[in-house]
Amino acid sequence: MQKSIVTALVILFSSLLLNKAYAESSFNILVYHHVATDTPASTSVSPEQFRQHLELIKSNGYQVVDLAQALDTIRSGEPLAKPSIAITFDDGFNDIYTQAWPLLKEYNFPFTVFVSTDAIDQQLNGMLSWDQIRDLHKHGVTIANHTTDHDYLVRYENYDQAWLESISEKITTAQQRLETELDSELPKWLAYPYGEFNQPLQHLLKQLGYLGFAQHSGGVWQGSDFLAIPRFAAAGIYANPNTLKVKLASKPMPIDNSLLSDMVTDQSQPTLKATLLMPVDMSRSLNCFVNGRAHTAQWISDLEFTLTSDTALEKGRHRYNCTSRSSTGNFYYWFSKPWLVLPKEG
Numbered sequence: 001m002q003k004s005i006v007t008a009l010v011i012l013f014s015s016l017l018l019n020k021a022y023a024e025s026s027f028n029i030l031v032y033h034h035v036a037t038d039t040p041a042s043t044s045v046s047p048e049q050f051r052q053h054l055e056l057i058k059s060n061g062y063q064v065v066d067l068a069q070a071l072d073t074i075r076s077g078e079p080l081a082k083p084s085i086a087i088t089f090d091d092g093f094n095d096i097y098t099q100a101w102p103l104l105k106e107y108n109f110p111f112t113v114f115v116s117t118d119a120i121d122q123q124l125n126g127m128l129s130w131d132q133i134r135d136l137h138k139h140g141v142t143i144a145n146h147t148t149d150h151d152y153l154v155r156y157e158n159y160d161q162a163w164l165e166s167i168s169e170k171i172t173t174a175q176q177r178l179e180t181e182l183d184s185e186l187p188k189w190l191a192y193p194y195g196e197f198n199q200p201l202q203h204l205l206k207q208l209g210y211l212g213f214a215q216h217s218g219g220v221w222q223g224s225d226f227l228a229i230p231r232f233a234a235a236g237i238y239a240n241p242n243t244l245k246v247k248l249a250s251k252p253m254p255i256d257n258s259l260l261s262d263m264v265t266d267q268s269q270p271t272l273k274a275t276l277l278m279p280v281d282m283s284r285s286l287n288c289f290v291n292g293r294a295h296t297a298q299w300i301s302d303l304e305f306t307l308t309s310d311t312a313l314e315k316g317r318h319r320y321n322c323t324s325r326s327s328t329g330n331f332y333y334w335f336s337k338p339w340l341v342l343p344k345e346g
């Protein structure tokens with residue numbers, strides 16, 4: 001055989017191996033807030049809907065994984081035993097204890113609660129109490145950090161030293177409060193309030209030894225940005241079982257995160273440039289949306305595409321989502337890029 005054919009076969013074989021390892025080594029995280037009928041619709045599922053979700057997960061053959069174990073497995077490049085889902089809750093509302101937990105116990109599903117500690121310390125109505133959080137923790141529920149006061153972390157004029165010290169304080173104080181009340185060492189995980197982060201904040205988390213959890217959609221794989229771990233929202237308009245089923249089955253598009261621009265931008269029509277790390281079996285036809293409205297992405301090379309909003313985005317959070325059907329499996333590759341548009345003042 002000619003040398004060039006051998007080389008081509010080796011490349012083909014190793015890319016197939018990489019793709020196989022890649023496909024088996026991802027999982028999806030869901031994020032909930034309330035399980036109740038009398039709380040804000042956009043962040044709530046009813047107990048009936050929540051049961052429906054748990055049943056959907058079980059009947060479609062997923063295992064619900066302990067988040068720490070799944071992250072360890074994925075980060076070490078190992079495959080997970082079965083298609084896997086992790087369940088998380090943000091904020092620390094009382095209905096997690098009264099409504100969600102009994103159902104999760106019934107299904108024997110592990111889960112994680114990201115808690116903002118000030119609201120617990122102030123015993124605010126509708127929030128968990130420290131006794132309830134201790135009870136959850138004692139029964140194997142993972143408790144993690146959602147800052148002290150749940151304030152915006154990156155909506156500031158300057159990202160200077162004073163800003164860094166102030167947000168560092170909100171993170172480390174919350175961790176201390178949790179660890180003191182639970183009398184245990186907890187994972188160093190931060191769920192960003194409102195899913196808002198920027199590169200200086202990610203750098204701070206890295207220095208402090210934390211992982212960061214965001215609120216844009218997509219799966220987790222070895223190449224994920226572990227300082228902006230995506231999670232699929234499953235409440236409000238996202239509670240629909242048919243769309244949830246598609247998300248559960250999705251795999252992360254293997255985008256090179258190191259080349260993505262900061263979430264915070266002063267551009268009202270920011271351009272996403274996404275670069276695939278490897279040629280997975282996704283279709284060249286991308287289904288892209290800006291805040292839910294269909295947009296056309298442009299391939300600029302075999303592995304790169306760009307997407308720009310066709311209208312000016314208002315100040316605040318926005319998402320570009322792109323999916324693409326696998327040509328060999330019954331699933332979509334999924335990628336979401338969050339933006340926080342903060343126009344320059346004056």
Ligand SMILES: [Zn+2]
Binds near residue numbers: 091150192193194
């Ligand atoms: Zn929150």
